[in-house]
Amino acid sequence: MENNDKLLKILSEDYAPEIDINARKRAVNLAVSEFKSARTEINKEKNQKTFQGFGFISRLIGINTRKGEKIMKDNKKSKFIYGGAATAIAVVFVGALSISQLDDTVSRHKQNISATIPTPDLKSDLEVSPAHVRVVEPQNKSDASVKFDDGLSDWKRSDSESSKEIISNLSSKTVEKEHQESGVTSASSIIAESDDVSGLLKQAPSYKDNGANAPLDNWTRLKAASKAPKMQEEHAPMPSVAQKFKSENKAIGKTFHGAAPNRTAQHNMAAPYPMPPIAHEQNRDKFEQFTVNMFKQVSAEPVSTFSSDVDTASYSFIRKALNSGRLPNPDAVRVEEMINYFDYNYPVPKSRAEPFKPTVVVTDSPWAQGRKLMHIGIKGYQLAKTELRSNIVFLLDVSGSMNAADKLPLVKSSMKMLLDSLHPDDMVSIVVYAGSTGVVLEPTKVSNRSTILDAMNNLHAGGGTAGAAGIRLAYDMAERNFDKHAVNRIIMATDGDFNVGITNHEELKRYVEKKRNKGIFLSVLGFGQGNYNDHMMQSLAQNGNGIAAYIDNLNEARKVLVQEATSSLFPIAKDVKFQVEFNPDAVAEYRLIGYETRSLKREDFNNDKIDAGDIGAGHTVTAIYEFVPVGSKAVSVDPLRYGKVKPMVNKGKSVNEYAYLKIRYKLPMENTSKLISMPVSKNIEYGGDMSDIRFAIAVAAFGQILKGSQYIGDFSYDDVIALAQQGKGSDPYGYRAEFINMVRLAKTLSR
Amino acid sequence: MPADIDKTELINRAKSGDADAFEALVNAYYEVMFKMAYKWCGNRRDAEDITQEACIKLARGINSYGCSAKFTSWLYVLVINTAKDWYKSQNRYPEGAGLLENIVANSDNSDEKLYTYQVLKEVNKLPDMEKESLILVMGQGLSHKEVADLYGVKESTISWRIHEARKKLNAIFSKEERYGK
Known part of the structure; x- marks a missing residue:
């Protein structure tokens, strides 16, 4: 019930912006001229009836010529008035419309034309004899009147007088008016075209077969030509249009075999609208390919180095894919960007000089027994x-x-x-x-x-x-x-x-x-x-x-x-790099979840010339390592028989530490880096909210499932949901709830 | 907006062929038509094009306006039909995203903005018949009977469409309360 009230309120409220006075003027002018021409049409129909009554014979005999003259005069007068009005409107129209809008109108006309022309008639007429093209004229004209409904009504003069006038105008090269006619030109010139067609057909009999298409497609061509300002040049010399027409006829004759569907396809392609969705289906999205981080043996490679990353693009992209009903491309999945999409409440430093401080939490891995997760989080100083x-x-x-x-x-x-x-x-x-x-x-x-x-x-x-x-x-x-x-x-x-x-x-x-x-x-x-x-x-x-x-x-x-x-x-630190040195006495193997595209060489860490990620005010960066403690059954590789003897120095100290964390960063305006470091002891304690940690782990798990990672075992979407539910926390903006919905969606889609 | 008597007179004069009366009429109703078009498509550009089309249609169609329905209601339907034809001829659908152009500018509360936006987006997704019934009844305050007469269907049909539309929207928004407060 409450929903309905809200709906009522939303629907009845007016979000429409202020009307644009110019748009209104344009619409009113067009409507009024349409209105007038509709009126004159009605009147002329009446006139024509009377005129027809006097017909051929009466003219021969010479009776009542006066009445005929009077009608002609009236027609001429009204033609003159409407011609002037139409010219004025056309000027406004051309001036006020942007080119793209012009495109709209033109292509709309294009579609209408294809719809309104009675093709079969035209075809048969043309096939019988070229001379018959003239017979088609009245038909074209009546179609033209339908077309004009679409906004350029002022040009509608469907009486035979005026269209003949247009024809004679065009053929006698009096084309001064041409450029004002814009979209209309092609509509009227089609009538002229039919003349040309007849001429052309005589010249080249082979066109007869495809003649039916010829006028139609030349409409399209002419329309296309009249789209741009170019139109003026193209139209002015009539012979050149005819020339073009001729050469195009050849091409058209080849491609079009009188098949109507073909033609509509052509129209669609020519239309300047965005392609229908189908065209977008072929996926041109580009992603960098990379392989997932593998488990590394601490004895072989004890140090892991990577650059920070606060991007979130991958997460949104995945959401978009899931919402449109498909699983994302595994290359589009970057686990670290998914984790970093969410805001976590890590402890924040007190001043801008120390832009962030690290938070480290060690938990058991939820997806593999005997493995552990080391969760490293930093949160940037929040500026006022x-x-x-x-x-x-x-x-x-x-x-x-x-x-x-x-x-x-x-x-x-x-x-x-x-x-x-x-x-x-x-x-x-x-x-x-x-x-x-x-x-x-x-x-x-x-x-x-x-x-x-x-x-x-x-x-x-x-x-x-x-x-x-x-x-x-x-x-x-x-x-x-x-x-x-x-x-x-x-x-x-x-x-x-x-x-x-x-x-x-x-x-x-x-x-x-x-x-x-x-x-x-x-x-x-x-x-x-x-x-x-x-x-x-x-x-x-x-x-x-x-x-x-x-x-x-x-x-x-x-x-x-x-x-x-x-x-x-607002960046608070730049070139932020992480380096973790694992203790071979405590950790057998480790892998970094995500950050594949951000890995750095070990020596890059101390090299200030090497660029790395930046952290903005209040940004959080989270990285999760999965590792296998020494002595765990989860160790994937047997120890080397001839491996080095483990150093026994400092055993008392080092056996209590899993790893040593180092972070390098530069303040935004400085060029030398600063170092933060801390040991990760086995009994490290986290005073903060564990729900954040759980949630980050759930996101990491989801990312790995989407990526098809081999390390996630049979951890399922349901497990992810359960874990995320535990970690949902207060979730003031609903982002975490949205995440859970996404997992559900993925679960359905993966079946 | 001219008073009722003026309107009827204008309409009658326009119907009898008075171009000045027609011009005054279109001028007076342009805004009504534009607002309807905007409600339908949610962005200015399309709305202006549609309104223009509708004005032109009005030039030829004014004679078919019998005085049984309110002129504005009759105009709504004219605009909606024009919009439907227009989108069909262009092979695309109302974007709706533009709705926010103004929602953002008009309202202060961003949560409310979002909620409104989501609702309008869902309304946009409804089948045309449900969408138009919903907009006319809930948006413009027409009675079911009026809408039914305009479309030449039974009153119960309109009630059913509204019911269906509400059901769909409720289903979406009770699930996604997180969008609202």
Whole structure:
């Protein structure tokens, strides 16, 4: 019941924006001219009836010519008036419509044309004799009148007089009006075309067979030609159109064999709309492939080194896949990103100078007896909102591929959400990239909200993608407005494709890296599916000291851009590296769960030149090792018979420690690293909330199941759910509940 | 919005061929039509296109308006039909995502925003017949009878559609209370 009230409230509320006066003007003008032409049509029908009554014979005899003249005069007069009105409207129309909108209208007409033309008639007429094409004319005209219903009604003059006039206009090359007619031109010129067809048919008898298609497809061609501003040139010299027409006829004759379905297919392809979903099904998502970390023997390789990772893209991507009813591609599963998607309540340091402190917990492994899990967590220092300033450049992909509900509209909504979480004095600018790159919004203060919103609302998708050029322009904007007290960041939103421009990943990476050293960071937000280039985004964001997040819905947009705005935007430590040295006296084997793509060489740890992950304010990073203590039956490898004799020094001390943890990091503005280190003793105690730990383990288990890991044994989805339920905690935003639902979904899908 | 008497007079004059009256009429009702279109598709661009189409349809269709239904109700149906045809001809569906364009701008409470957004998204997913009945009855406050007359079906059919739509929505939102508060 309560739900119904809410529903009533939501449905009856008005979310519609203010109407656009220009749009209204346009619609009213079109409607009024349609109205008028509908009227004159009715009148003319009447006139024509009387006219017909006088017919051929009466004219021959010469009676009542006066009446006929009068009617002609009236017609001419009204023609003149409507012609003027139509010209005016056409000017408004062409001026006010953006090219893409023009495309819409044109293709809509295209479809209507294909629907309305009575093909069989046309065909038979054409086959009988070329001269019969003329007979078809009236038919075409009546069809034209149906077509005109769709918005260009003002041009409707279905009386034979006016269409003949058009024909004569066109053929006598008086085409001054042509460019004003825009979409209409092709409709009227089809009539002229039929003349041409007859001529052509005479010239080339072989066209007879396919003649039925010829006029139709030349419509399409002509439409296509009239789409762009080019139209003017193309239409002006009539002979050249005829020329084109001729040569195209040949091609059309080959491809089209009078089969109507073919033709509709052609129309669909020519339409500038996003492909139907089927076309997206072929999966072009790109992921870096990697093999899962194996168990390593401590005696052979006691040290494990990796870079921190706060990205979450993998988790959102998996969610999107599951929600659309399929299990994710195992390559898309990065366990560490799943774990780090969630916020854990690790103890937080007290000042910004010490950006984080590690929390280590050792538990039994839930999926294998005799193994243990070492849980390493850090949480970044949380900055107060008031001390943060930012200079943000949005770099938006508006290429044609972004034209889908879960892409550009979602980008816009996400940006608006981010605006809410920024300080009024922060600067925002917008650069778009598609066929050409452009600045949509010069640097503007967030307080000037309406300007920013206007710019966002005017974004439309269309064109190719030239990501590299866009990146340069965005960096220029950020540099121009560089504020050394603020975080200068480019937020790039794309579905991941970089079709044109610099496609060389390495070159782009180096560019981003160079700019990073100047203090401008780059974050990448991924949208949509089917074309998603995960690898590219990850590498750009990693080189740009930013995050890579995948936004699949508004909830996610809120999480990344509003709730975690501070951590996403404000780094508190950079190049954060972990190194764990295992104690061979206590640990036989270990493996790191996840972080495959983040592993570092042992010597990289102390090398400050080596780049690693960054941590933003309030970010949490969690890594989980699974290890087998010495003496456990779970050891997978027999000890070496000729192995080294174990060092017995310090036995008393070392036997109580599993490992030694070291973390290196740099403060955001510094270039030398600092070190935090701590031993992991066997009886290490954790004062915090165990539910966080359980939950992280559940997520790790889920990731491994999705990945098809060999180490997870027969730990099932149900076990994951049970464990996650225990670790759900207070879950104020419902993210953990959502996780549990995802596991259920995966369970159903995997059957 | 002109008063009732003006409207009827305008409509009658337009029906008899008075272009000025028709222009005034379209001007007066553009907003009503636009709002309906927006409710249907949830984004400005589509809504403007649909409204424009509907205005043009109105030019030819005004004569078929018999005075049995309220003019606005009759317009709603005109707009909805135009929208359905429009999406069909374009081979796509209302996006709905654009709804948030304004929900975000209008409301302060982000949880409420999200909930509203989720509800509207689900409404968008309903079959056309249920969606239009729901929007007309719950959104525009028409009675079941009125809607039934407009579509030329029995009143019980409309009640059934509404019932079905509510059932579906309730099923979704009682399960996902986490979206609400």
